[in-house]
Amino acid sequence: MKDLLKKYEEKQPEIVFEWKDKESEAEGWVVINSLRGGAAGGGTRMRKGLDKHEVESLAKTMEVKFTVSGPPIGGAKSGINFDPADPRKKEVLERWYKAVMPLLKSYYGTGGDLNIDEIHEVIPITEGYGLWHPQEGVINGHYQARENERIHQIGQLRYGVSKVLEDLTYTPDIKRKYKVADMITGYGVSESIRHFYEIWGGNIKGKRAIIQGWGNVAAAAGYYLSQQGVKVVGIIDRVGGLINPEGFSEQEVSDLFNNRVNNTLVSDQLISFEEANEKIWSMGAEIFVPAAASRLVKQNEVDQMIAVGMEVIACGANVPFADQEIFFGSIMEHADNHLAIIPDFIANCGMARVFAYLMQRNVEMSDDAIFTDASNIIKNALVAVHQTSDKKTNLSSTAFEIALKQLV
Numbered sequence: 001m002k003d004l005l006k007k008y009e010e011k012q013p014e015i016v017f018e019w020k021d022k023e024s025e026a027e028g029w030v031v032i033n034s035l036r037g038g039a040a041g042g043g044t045r046m047r048k049g050l051d052k053h054e055v056e057s058l059a060k061t062m063e064v065k066f067t068v069s070g071p072p073i074g075g076a077k078s079g080i081n082f083d084p085a086d087p088r089k090k091e092v093l094e095r096w097y098k099a100v101m102p103l104l105k106s107y108y109g110t111g112g113d114l115n116i117d118e119i120h121e122v123i124p125i126t127e128g129y130g131l132w133h134p135q136e137g138v139i140n141g142h143y144q145a146r147e148n149e150r151i152h153q154i155g156q157l158r159y160g161v162s163k164v165l166e167d168l169t170y171t172p173d174i175k176r177k178y179k180v181a182d183m184i185t186g187y188g189v190s191e192s193i194r195h196f197y198e199i200w201g202g203n204i205k206g207k208r209a210i211i212q213g214w215g216n217v218a219a220a221a222g223y224y225l226s227q228q229g230v231k232v233v234g235i236i237d238r239v240g241g242l243i244n245p246e247g248f249s250e251q252e253v254s255d256l257f258n259n260r261v262n263n264t265l266v267s268d269q270l271i272s273f274e275e276a277n278e279k280i281w282s283m284g285a286e287i288f289v290p291a292a293a294s295r296l297v298k299q300n301e302v303d304q305m306i307a308v309g310m311e312v313i314a315c316g317a318n319v320p321f322a323d324q325e326i327f328f329g330s331i332m333e334h335a336d337n338h339l340a341i342i343p344d345f346i347a348n349c350g351m352a353r354v355f356a357y358l359m360q361r362n363v364e365m366s367d368d369a370i371f372t373d374a375s376n377i378i379k380n381a382l383v384a385v386h387q388t389s390d391k392k393t394n395l396s397s398t399a400f401e402i403a404l405k406q407l408v
Contacts, residue, residue: 001397002328004404009326013056014074019099026082026092030100031059034074035107036407039141041066041355043113044078044096044122046089054294055079057326061318062352064327065345067403068381069352071359073142076108084115097125107141110134111161111181111351114293118181119162133157135355143359153359160358160365167367172223172254180354180370186220186291188350189316191375192342192382193287194228196312199379199386200340205229208247208285210305212236213292215263217316217348219256221289226253230287234280237265237292241276245283284308291316291348298322302335311392315344328400341396345403346381350374 015032029052032040042062055077063075078100082092093116097104104110104126111134112118122134132154139145139153163180165171170187171178197204209230211222214237222232231247235256242248242265248256259266281304288305290297290313297320313335323329328336335341353374357363381399389398 001401001404004408005328005400008404008408009060013059016052016056017100017103018052019096021082021092021095023095024082024088024092026080026096028078028080028082028096029055030076030078030103030108031055032074032076032103032108033059033063035141036063036074037072037142038144039107039109039138040074040076041109041135041138041352042076042078043111043118043351044080044116045113046080046082046084046093046115048081048083050079050081052079058294058318060326061345063407064400064403065349065352067406068346069349069377070356071138071142073138076110077113078110090121093121094125094128097122098129101126101129101131104131104134104137105140107137109136109138109355111355119179123162135359138355139359149361152361156358156363156365157355160370161354163365163367163370165367170367170371172257176258180367181351182216183220184350184354184371184374185348186217186222186316186350187224187371188353188374188378189217189221189289189291189314189347190224190228192314192347192378193225193230193289193312195375195379195382196314196340196342199382200390200392202311206231207287207311208233209287209289210234210236210280210283210285212288212290212296212320213317214256214260214265215292218289218291219260219263221291221314221316223253223257225287225289226250233285234276234283235265236273236276236280238273239264240270240273241265241280242267242269243271243276243279243283281305282308286311288313289316290320293317294319295322296320297331299331299334302331306338310339312340312342314342314347316348318344318348320344328397332396336394336396338393340392342382343396343399346378346399349378353377
């Protein structure tokens with residue numbers, strides 16, 4: 001696996017597009033790792049301090065993810081080095097998408113990512129420049145669809161991604177009009193954990209979980225895990241944390257989901273980040289969902305969790321361990337040797353899978369059909385890992401080997 005990984009990591013990306021904003025300090029990159037299958041896909045993220053290396057590593061991560069989610073295309077990523085809290089954000093995004101529009105028309109499909117909202121930012125801005133949907137480049141480059149088929153595929157994408165959830169199985173509150181794009185990634189993370197226990201043995205009900213982050217992915221994962229009988233005992237977000245060794249009730253977790261402000265944790269029981277960070281790793285839990293941002297989880301935090309009975313980590317964030325390597329550094333390898341680590345390209349592939357599902361012809365567009373499809377794709381990927389090795393350790397290295405054999 002390591003030889004395959006080294007070969008894959010060292011291969012130069014096929015296309016790197018660089019951009020400097022003429023009206024602000026913003027700079028950005030589109031990295032297309034390859035045009036496998038005639039197209040590439042990957043979301044747009046924005047954060048202060050982002051660099052080209054981060055975008056390159058995420059593009060490679062996306063290509064691995066497509067081996068699970070489909071379609072069989074290359075990986076890409078857009079990244080903008082700019083403070084998302086800056087009031088000029090919208091104008092920066094408008095100039096960015098105008099610059100990358102030729103790629104989005106031809107062979108690159110994008111979506112939301114860290115600090116960029118699919119529904120409220122990506123779609124309306126790109127529509128304003130004449131793009132029918134942010135995935136139009138994949139339809140043109142990979143599917144090479146005829147005009148009537150292209151219209152049909154784009155119609156399904158436009159409806160499905162923005163679909164308001166109506167099935168109470170999948171939404172914490174019908175009145176709040178949560179959309180597929182708001183919930184599907186966190187749902188997939190929770191399903192990866194449920195499938196892990198089904199396939200490798202054990203009962204998810206009654207397990208204790210720690211959640212890192214409380215944005216769309218983390219909060220949705222926490223909500224769906226709670227619905228399955230998991231006790232969420234700790235949440236750590238950038239604004240602070242919550243700790244309850246007995247576990248928060250389903251209603252409490254649902255309220256914490258609904259009461260978020262700007263995708264951050266809100267509670268009158270909130271303790272400081274410093275206090276939460278000191279206590280949460282050693283409090284005892286079987287499930288950990290790192291879903292705040294990339295490269296946050298440190299070696300000593302992993303060791304503390306191992307010491308008190310951690311069983312499975314489902315990577316809600318891309319590359320959640322604080323390693324320098326693109327995929328598989330020393331911290332992740334150490335964790336993989338001691339625990340079941342469900343890698344990001346399986347655990348958080350829900351949104352990528354929704355795009356792939358909606359690009360098929362004449363699919364069912366119900367909440368249940370869309371969510372069940374994503375769950376089944378994640379299950380199939382884990383079954384393939386289990387068939388190769390039924391050990392709970394080295395799950396990630398086995399999954400990488402299966403994926404990389406398709407790419408190298």
